[in-house]
């Protein structure tokens with residue numbers, strides 16, 4: 001039996017036949033059921049405007065689960081139980097009258113979780129219609145990212161939702177916060193005094209955050225071309241990672257204590273003016289190339305593409321945090337599609353010892369690094385200097401890792417998908433892993449100035465071959481400061 005207890009809920013998935021629902025959300029819900037983490041009384045409502053036969057739609061959902069859940073995890077008894085919880089309803093989320101049959105399907109005594117796997121432009125209508133149907137009081141709403149495409153549009157959406165729901169019942173998803181290794185950042189930093197005493201500008205020279213993907217835009221041109229990598233990845237996932245690395249210790253683990261500390265970091269990010277852009281930020285767009293030995297088209301040759309697009313698929317930048325802890329410590333961020341390798345990692349580079357007593361030619365070797373690998377091969381490595389072994393070696397130094405690989409050390413067969421964790425947290429009414437309105441707004445404010453600068457300068461992205469580490473200029477961005485991207489890779 002699982003150690004945690006979860007109350008019965010009605011879980012209504014708006015956009016049940018969309019890409020996110022089929023690829024991520026239903027498989028995650030199935031895994032929760034398999035793990036015994038869905039209460040026996042929990043009901044699932046699959047909501048979509050497709051008027052076809054409900055049985056056909058349920059079959060589509062079942063097929064998606066069978067496709068995206070590993071074969072070894074498919075248990076026919078669980079599948080039957082899972083599908084038995086589900087009802088399908090055809091509903092246009094903008095039409096008030098369509099919510100009447102929904103009310104009949106919602107158990108009045110249970111919390112209703114309304115998950116919006118839809119474009120953000122319909123969030124306001126769904127909230128208004130839920131409220132009009134008399135369902136608001138029992139409802140927690142879950143909003144997918146991105147919320148808007150800039151500060152102004154995010155405020156419009158957040159305000160439309162806030163008209164009907166208090167902040168305490170709004171769950172804004174950033175799925176990186178549900179990744180086991182991202183949560184580990186909090187344990188690593190605040191449960192080990194070893195690190196926390198070193199975690200400042202006295203001891204750290206710089207920080208790298210890399211989220212490199214090998215995938216392209218996976219048929220999502222319509223969405224992605226309007227967004228670009230800055231809005232799609234930096235505004236949310238990478239800035240959240242930066243906050244978790246840079247924030248001061250929260251006084252407890254409550255949602256607001258953690259969020260308060262994250263907001264302080266976002267507020268302290270130094271502006272990057274248009275004059276600084278060329279030195280601090282590099283935009284790229286992938287051209288054709290080869291990824292993992294397979295030829296792939298360039299961004300402008302993707303399905304449904306527009307050959308004129310100057311949307312970026314890569315961003316590298318240097319961010320500076322203006323506070324006592326981080327003054328003079330650059331944070332180098334980079335993320336891109338169609339890169340050489342899928343890897344998300346954070347590298348903390350520590351400063352050299354204050355006085356050097358070893359052979360001068362070995363000086364360049366000396367550097368302690370903490371490498372936090374978020375995916376794949378989740379783990380932590382601390383690069384430390386030791387003496388080379390052997391009578392003939394004298395005091396020759398070498399760098400080696402103290403290594404913790406999570407799957408090997410803890411013999412865990414499966415690291416749960418981020419959505420499993422996040423869905424469970426919503427069911428438990430716990431907001432720790434969700435993003436507060438002001439976090440979203442400060443993140444947009446900082447990203448907006450970059451986009452405004454690009455627009456003002458008429459900036460166009462630099463091409464990089466698919467399967468590489470991005471435009472050459474992204475290497476110059478860091479070598480200019482006498483450093484290099486760790487490992488590349």
Ligand SMILES: NC(=O)C1=CN([C@@H]2O[C@H](COP(=O)(O)OP(=O)(O)OC[C@H]3O[C@@H](n4cnc5c(N)ncnc54)[C@H](OP(=O)(O)O)[C@@H]3O)[C@@H](O)[C@H]2O)C=CC1
Pocket residue numbers: 014015016017018019020021048049050091092093094116117118119120122144145146
């Ligand atoms: N897909 C992904 O990997 C990720 C998605 N997201 C976010 O998740 C959300 C969903 O994305 P995704 O699944 O890719 O998008 P899709 O377009 O695949 O799915 C959205 C679904 O919402 C439905 N819908 C839209 N308007 C209405 C309406 N008025 N009434 C009823 N149904 C409606 C669409 O129906 P129809 O087809 O009829 O238009 C569609 O089934 C978005 O906010 C996106 O930004 C976030 C991170 C990753």
Ligand SMILES: O=C1O[C@H](COP(=O)(O)O)[C@@H](O)[C@H](O)[C@H]1O
Pocket residue numbers: 213215232233344
């Ligand atoms: O939110 C998004 O994230 C994915 C990358 O997520 P990961 O868990 O595979 O690292 C990205 O591909 C997508 O464009 C973006 O919308």
